[in-house]
Amino acid sequence: MNQNVNKQALFNYVLALGDDAITMGHRLSEWCRNAPFLEEDLAIGNVALDFIGRAQMFYQYAAELDDQGRSEDDLAFLRDCRDFRNLLIYELPKGDFAFTMVRQMIVDLFNMEFLEQLTKSSDERLSAIAGKCIKESRYHLRRSHDWVLRLGDGTEESHERAQRALVDIWGYTPELFMVDESEQQLVQAGIAVDRAALMSVWDNRVGQILTEAKLQKPEDSWKVEGGRRGVHTEHLGHMLSELQFLQRAYPGLQW
């Protein structure tokens, strides 16, 4: 019985990681042909590709664990909003370039810590995926860190935009460190990462980068959560209607 509970919990966990990656990849891919200059179109596209590739790896694994026999694409393209389990920060619209880069720095820092712990997972598959992704995240962070410095310490306008982005995003960051019961079981089993434990390192590093970028760390005055329970912002439904359009309009076909 315990085994069964664990399998469902593991499926949910892997699925959630896939959802985190696909929503982030989708938002970044929206910059392709819309970036501030051509080199940046390509660079941001690379990061988007890494996240979509990451989604594919997690969904493949989730598909293998799935009782309903769904494929990786079924998982990405045939679930509705309430079944998506991504953390809210990933689904927020791309906003301006400052919003995109401030969010990126925040999640890249988080992912560096998270993936490093995930490489130690007792689940070999997860640890192997994490091993692949961590190199990418190191590169992502180098980029987003650089951009936050340039924007925070660039012009008055860029500083203001970066500061505003930070304020708008801040209340979505506590969710990065909230662990529910099912995840807690997996933490105890040595499979999942204890995200709550990553908070202080992350907080420290963010603080350092913000100081370096001459940005003000916002007060912890508000927070929202719900992604892991399928309670999302209104933005996700629109993202899914775009992401899933073809699979929904022409069901059951090969592409």
Added chain:
Amino acid sequence: MTEFKMNEAELEKVFQKRIDDEQKIEPKDWMPEKYRKNLIRQISQHAHSEVIGMQPEGNWITRAPTLRRKMVLLAKVQDEGGHGLYLYSSAETLGISREEMVEALQTGAAKYASIFNYPTLTWADVGAIGWLVDGAAIVNQISLQRTSYGPYARAMVRVCKEESFHQRQGYESLMVLAFGNAEQKQMAQDALDRWWWPSLMMFGPHDADSAHSSQSMKWKIKRKSNDELRQSFVDQSVPQAEYLGLKIPDSNLKWNEERGHYDFGEIDWDEFLRVINGDGMCNRDRISHHVKVHNEGQWVRDAMRAYEEKKRARELKKSA
């Protein structure tokens, strides 16, 4: 004065001899002003085409039907941007800046491939562009690998490899539709119907009507004429369409045993001119999108510059 003219004429003779001997012209070599201008026009137009081409295909990145297709498409659109970058740099070796080229694009002084003024309406259009548009680009660019200007020829070698990859991927994704259900097959046929003629137009006017052709051929900026290239494209595409079980929308298309080529119908030259002159379905959208993105990015580029300056000043102060 006379002596200067003599020198110029002599230089030009030597220059032409080098071209005739298939030697590459390099950025530091002497070249006639018209050769330089002509090349800048052609290379920058080519670069702009790569960049504007990101729009119609990029239109489907967020709607691609599977994770794999999404990654393939995103990587392809990135490649096109990369082609734009190599081409802008090879044009820069001729003494024009990227800013000047971008401005010429935005004001309409420079052109880009007219095909990108047609809309991508269905997923099949993405496959059709890969197959036909990248296919037509390859036919043209293979001949340009031997173009007389060194940096352009070398850029073409790199670009061609990626374009053939794009063409195969596009054809493969269209194949899935052509061999799919009735709706998918119809989607593929409809895409071929809409993209076929604009693809033939990519090769430009008939040789007899081509303003830049003969001088470009003499200088080996172009290596094959518009009509020759168009013919090779038709010849290669007909069997590919047959394999897909799709019908090319041309009732005059017929194998000509004597010529050893396919005969085909006449392009609608009125449409060709209309779109080239800015009145196609998407001309205004393409340019206004480019301008909008460029303007929206201004504060980012400013920030980057300001940060670099501050950083340099700090380093200077430190070392002082």
